[in-house]
Amino acid sequence: MRRNRGIVCWLLAVVLLLSACTKTGGDAQPAAGGAGTGTKPAETGQPASGSGGGKMTDVGTPRSQTLIVDILSGRSADPDRMNPYVPGAVPMDSGLHQLIYSNLWEIDTVKGKQIPDLAATMPEPLDNTNTKFRFKLQEGLAWSDGVEFTADDVVYTSDMLLKTKELGYSGYYSSLVKSMKAIDKTTIEVETVQPETRLAQKLGVVIWGTAFRVMPKHIWEKEDPTKFKFTDPVGVGPYKLSKRDPQGNWFLYEKRQDWQKSDIGKLVGEPGPQYILFKYFGPEEKRIMAAISHEMDILQDITPESWDVLRQKNTFAKAWYENFPYADMNDPCERGMSLNAAKAPYDNPDVRWALTLLTDIKNVSMATFGGMLRASPIELPPISVLQDNYHKPMTPWLKDFQLSDGYKPFDDSYAKDMVDMLKQQGVKGLPTDAKEMTDTFGVGWYKYDPAEAAKLLQKAGFKKQGDKWLKPDGTPWKLTINAPANFEVQSMRLAFAVADSWRKNGIDVNVQQMDAATFWDAESTGNFEVGSYWPACGLLPDSTSNFQGWHKKYIVPVGQQAPGNRNRWASDRVSSLIDELNGLKSDDPKVIQNITEINKEFVKGMPFIPMFGTSKFVPVDTYYWSGFQTSKNEFEGPWWWWSQFKYYTPHYKPTGK
Amino acid sequence: MDFYKFLLSRILTFVLVVFIGITAVFFVPRFLPSDPVEAMIGQLTSKSAFMDPKAIETMRTTLNESFGLQGSLLQQYFGFFKRVLITHDFGPSLANYPAPVGELIGRALPWTMGLLLTSTIISWAIGNVVGLLAGFRKEKAYSKLLEAISIALYPIPYYIFALVLIMVFAYIVPIFPLSSTFQGDGFTWERIKSLVVGSTLPALSMILVGTGWWVISMKTLSAGIAEEDYVHFARLKGLKERKIMSRYVLPNAALPQVTMLALQLGTIFNGALVTEILFGYPGVGTLIYTGILQADYNLIMGTITISILAVAGATFVVDFLYPFLDPRVRYK
Numbered sequence: 001m002r003r004n005r006g007i008v009c010w011l012l013a014v015v016l017l018l019s020a021c022t023k024t025g026g027d028a029q030p031a032a033g034g035a036g037t038g039t040k041p042a043e044t045g046q047p048a049s050g051s052g053g054g055k056m057t058d059v060g061t062p063r064s065q066t067l068i069v070d071i072l073s074g075r076s077a078d079p080d081r082m083n084p085y086v087p088g089a090v091p092m093d094s095g096l097h098q099l100i101y102s103n104l105w106e107i108d109t110v111k112g113k114q115i116p117d118l119a120a121t122m123p124e125p126l127d128n129t130n131t132k133f134r135f136k137l138q139e140g141l142a143w144s145d146g147v148e149f150t151a152d153d154v155v156y157t158s159d160m161l162l163k164t165k166e167l168g169y170s171g172y173y174s175s176l177v178k179s180m181k182a183i184d185k186t187t188i189e190v191e192t193v194q195p196e197t198r199l200a201q202k203l204g205v206v207i208w209g210t211a212f213r214v215m216p217k218h219i220w221e222k223e224d225p226t227k228f229k230f231t232d233p234v235g236v237g238p239y240k241l242s243k244r245d246p247q248g249n250w251f252l253y254e255k256r257q258d259w260q261k262s263d264i265g266k267l268v269g270e271p272g273p274q275y276i277l278f279k280y281f282g283p284e285e286k287r288i289m290a291a292i293s294h295e296m297d298i299l300q301d302i303t304p305e306s307w308d309v310l311r312q313k314n315t316f317a318k319a320w321y322e323n324f325p326y327a328d329m330n331d332p333c334e335r336g337m338s339l340n341a342a343k344a345p346y347d348n349p350d351v352r353w354a355l356t357l358l359t360d361i362k363n364v365s366m367a368t369f370g371g372m373l374r375a376s377p378i379e380l381p382p383i384s385v386l387q388d389n390y391h392k393p394m395t396p397w398l399k400d401f402q403l404s405d406g407y408k409p410f411d412d413s414y415a416k417d418m419v420d421m422l423k424q425q426g427v428k429g430l431p432t433d434a435k436e437m438t439d440t441f442g443v444g445w446y447k448y449d450p451a452e453a454a455k456l457l458q459k460a461g462f463k464k465q466g467d468k469w470l471k472p473d474g475t476p477w478k479l480t481i482n483a484p485a486n487f488e489v490q491s492m493r494l495a496f497a498v499a500d501s502w503r504k505n506g507i508d509v510n511v512q513q514m515d516a517a518t519f520w521d522a523e524s525t526g527n528f529e530v531g532s533y534w535p536a537c538g539l540l541p542d543s544t545s546n547f548q549g550w551h552k553k554y555i556v557p558v559g560q561q562a563p564g565n566r567n568r569w570a571s572d573r574v575s576s577l578i579d580e581l582n583g584l585k586s587d588d589p590k591v592i593q594n595i596t597e598i599n600k601e602f603v604k605g606m607p608f609i610p611m612f613g614t615s616k617f618v619p620v621d622t623y624y625w626s627g628f629q630t631s632k633n634e635f636e637g638p639w640w641w642w643s644q645f646k647y648y649t650p651h652y653k654p655t656g657k
Numbered sequence: 658m659d660f661y662k663f664l665l666s667r668i669l670t671f672v673l674v675v676f677i678g679i680t681a682v683f684f685v686p687r688f689l690p691s692d693p694v695e696a697m698i699g700q701l702t703s704k705s706a707f708m709d710p711k712a713i714e715t716m717r718t719t720l721n722e723s724f725g726l727q728g729s730l731l732q733q734y735f736g737f738f739k740r741v742l743i744t745h746d747f748g749p750s751l752a753n754y755p756a757p758v759g760e761l762i763g764r765a766l767p768w769t770m771g772l773l774l775t776s777t778i779i780s781w782a783i784g785n786v787v788g789l790l791a792g793f794r795k796e797k798a799y800s801k802l803l804e805a806i807s808i809a810l811y812p813i814p815y816y817i818f819a820l821v822l823i824m825v826f827a828y829i830v831p832i833f834p835l836s837s838t839f840q841g842d843g844f845t846w847e848r849i850k851s852l853v854v855g856s857t858l859p860a861l862s863m864i865l866v867g868t869g870w871w872v873i874s875m876k877t878l879s880a881g882i883a884e885e886d887y888v889h890f891a892r893l894k895g896l897k898e899r900k901i902m903s904r905y906v907l908p909n910a911a912l913p914q915v916t917m918l919a920l921q922l923g924t925i926f927n928g929a930l931v932t933e934i935l936f937g938y939p940g941v942g943t944l945i946y947t948g949i950l951q952a953d954y955n956l957i958m959g960t961i962t963i964s965i966l967a968v969a970g971a972t973f974v975v976d977f978l979y980p981f982l983d984p985r986v987r988y989k
Contacts, residue, residue: 058834058838058840059838059840060840075937075939075943077750077752077753077756077761077943077944077947078753078756078760078761078764081753081756086754086755165719166719166723167719168715168716168719168720168723169712169716170715170719171712171714171715171716171718171719172709172711172712172715172716175711175715202709211712226755227755245838245839246764246839247764247768247839247939248939249836249837249838249937249939250838279836280836280937281835281836281937282835282836282934282935282936282937283934283935285820285823286823286835286836286935286937289823289824289827289828289835290835290836292828293828293831293835295835515691515949515950516696516699516950516951517689517691517692517693517695517696517699517950517951517952518689518690518691518952519699520695520696520698520699521690521691521692521695521696521699521952522690523699524692524695524698524699525695527690545709548709548710549709549710551710554710561692561695561717563710563711563713563714563717564710564713565710
């Protein structure tokens with residue numbers, strides 16, 4: 001045994017030697033002129049610890065000064081690659097676009113409008129052609145390496161995109177912008193290829209981020225943009241990359257010493273955290289353990305079950321709402337069932353409506369996310385801004401809406417019914433007045449009415465044999481719902497819940513879980529009957545851009561990859577309304593009218609059965625940090641993976657622990 | 658002469674196995690109903706919720722060109738072989754474009770080898786010792802205890818076992834970190850300390866679960882050999898039990914175990930996906946997983962090709978080692 005012990009010790013020593021020989025290099029290379037890259041806190045002149053405790057993080061920063069954020073996309077395979085114009089490898093939501101890169105126009109999701117960021121003004125047309133625009137840039141901003149940010153940087157980025165066809169974004173950009181020129185240090189004129197009414201939406205942020213990211217001319221002009229890694233990223237945001245894990249599990253950002261010259265420094269104020277650590281802890285179980293142990297301050301998506309565990313084990317953990325439904329419901333995409341209008345029998349609106357009426361939406365809500373969902377009867381997500389502009393104003397029309405046989409399918413009692421149902425289950429803190437109920441659970445949905453659905457199916461030639469439906473050709477009605485496998489949990493669960501509801505009503509439903517590549521390929525090529533996809537997104541009242549893809553001109557035959565309109569639903573009326581919208585300016589009152597009309601067409605045709613907004617359980621731990629946004633402190637939504645994250649940082653203050 | 662015939666036949670077998678394996682790895686992913694370009698566009702649209710149809714069209718064209726997915730399957734196949742054989746290049750990763758597959762594998766492989774090589778050899782060594790004791794000295798209490806522990810651990814699903822280790826040693830009694838953070842550079846104390854701390858739990862989980870199988874197989878082998886006539890004869894000769902065990906039973910029982918070890922060492926190039934995900938350990942397993950999820954043909958081909966080469970190479974080497982380990986085996 002002694003000999004065996006010796007062998008074991010010897011082998012352990014060998015493995016240590018083997019692993020030690022692997023490349024490491026945890027620090028980012030110092031950027032030209034930049035201070036503090038790769039430095040330890042003691043070297044930055046910062047106190048060794050905060051006001052409390054002196055606990056250090058495992059990357060060597062004082063815990064009291066370090067905000068730790070979960071990484072939504074997980075580990076980065078190549079953490080050195082920061083060139084945002086080469087798609088794929090860039091760890092964009094590992095803090096890079098949240099803290100370093102800045103955009104011309106950002107989004108204020110609470111007000112539902114774009115705001116200037118690097119730009120100081122919105123684009124102003126120079127004539128009536130809508131092809132020439134001018135906008136000003138913020139003055140006094142500097143890149144994180146100290147070089148002044150000017151119009152030359154924006155123009156350089158534009159020219160680089162126009163010239164470098166190998167970049168994925170170049171093709172689209174060239175179809176949008178003809179030229180950009182700097183009039184002076186802070187004034188830019190743009191000429192577009194076609195008349196444009198929404199230039200800021202196309203070059204700025206509408207949701208999550210934007211493809212047009214201004215790069216520093218003084219660095220990029222010396223490089224080949226197709227090969228440049230941009231390993232030491234330089235931006236106008238308030239932080240700089242300090243250290244990174246060569247294996248891509250974490251990225252440490254440090255507040256710029258000259259944060260006053262960052263966009264946030266100028267527009268909002270000094271960011272609270274000295275350090276922000278974006279870290280991937282692994283699967284959900286480990287992320288929850290980390291949050292319970294106060295090792296993570298901001299969590300990305302977790303399931304309702306995990307939230308239950310977290311709130312019971314960590315009293316400092318807070319979700320968007322203090323009580324039920326806890327989750328934030330203002331995510332800009334809604335979930336539902338996409339129907340392939342190019343495949344029989346789903347090419348028949350009566351069949352699509354029958355499936356809608358066979359959906360027991362309350363039970364589907366309970367089965368999917370324990371009832372913590374806001375229903376949407378139209379083609380726009382039920383976020384507060386859009387509810388006020390569309391869902392609520394459209395409710396009278398929805399109530400009056402009739403199917404071809406005169407049947408009125410809309411049911412406005414969904415919110416109240418959900419409250420009653422949840423009350424019976426002992427859920428506390430439910431809304432009590434009608435407005436609060438609607439704001440929480442939505443304006444209503446469609447009736448669960450198998451009898452009316454049967455009428456529609458019989459009209460379409462279906463027959464019932466025993467408790468099973470037969471298609472018009474006499475074969476049993478079998479359908480497959482495509483669902484994501486182990487990603488986009490809400491859509492995955494929704495597919496199973498809907499399948500259950502339809503199965504109970506005589507349809508042989510199979511849920512096919514697919515990995516990402518197969519799931520998206522099936523949607524694009526139209527190789528699906530029903531899919532738990534989410535083609536209905538929007539955040540601004542002017543959601544023209546989100547409807548573009550539904551134009552009939554984008555329909556291609558099944559088997560070919562579609563650029564848009566993946567449901568292959570052809571509507572002349574919707575297409576002409578989209579054409580008309582493209583000619584209207586964003587603030588034209590007719591925009592809302594047209595989009596309302598488009599929504600009415602979607603209700604009539606039902607190519608996508610809208611069901612729920614996305615409920616996000618993205619909790620925070622208030623043990624080390626305070627000032628997080630919640631429903632009671634709603635300066636912004638909890639969009640930790642969006643480029644606007646940098647706007648939140650001045651609100652966060654250490655608790656002193 | 659026999660040796661050269663043996664050598665030639667083994668080389669031919671090696672080449673054939675590698676050729677068939679690589680050909681299958683090239684074609685199989687391409688017959689799947691998935692597309693790397695669509696996967697990337699899907700990934701982008703699911704994040705930003707919207708992409709202009711025109712942008713999707715132009716991006717699709719650019720990516721198809723950049724990824725080298727144009728041309729017939731046969732053209733791509735010959736291009737792939739030419740690239741791998743002449744320039745030893747698997748091309749860019751499509752999911753992590755334009756990072757070269759070779760670079761990604763080079764980054765992950767030392768970690769995988771460091772963890773799996775060690776844990777495989779340790780579990781093999783412990784498993785064989787315990788198995789030998791359990792098979793040869795089955796009446797002893799310590800043999801029974803060790804065997805019982807090993808066999809009890811073996812059937813526990815690895816995911817559960819690893820999670821329990823994490824909960825106990827990183828959460829309830831936080832001796833180890835929840836997520837491995839490897840610090841320091843080169844061959845420094847900070848580096849070594851961080852490696853020991855960060856790798857102990859993943860290694861322990863693999864050793865404990867991996868040992869059970871070796872115990873069971875070694876016990877069966879040694880128990881059978883312990884009943885052989887030559888072992889009885891050795892006892893009658895008055896040899897000590899320890900000598901009988903180490904000189905008579907162990908060498909004969911170890912042969913199949915060596916073969917299995919060689920094959921297992923070949924498979925370590927596949928990585929240990931669950932370990933990597935659970936412990937945040939950087940390795941080849943995650944690369945293969947990402948490659949499959951994102952239909953990254955080049956990454957799948959790169960990682961699996963190395964695995965094919967490793968398994969075929971290990972078998973090739975074992976074939977040559979056998980005559981040294983067992984005098985009854987000859988190069989024929």
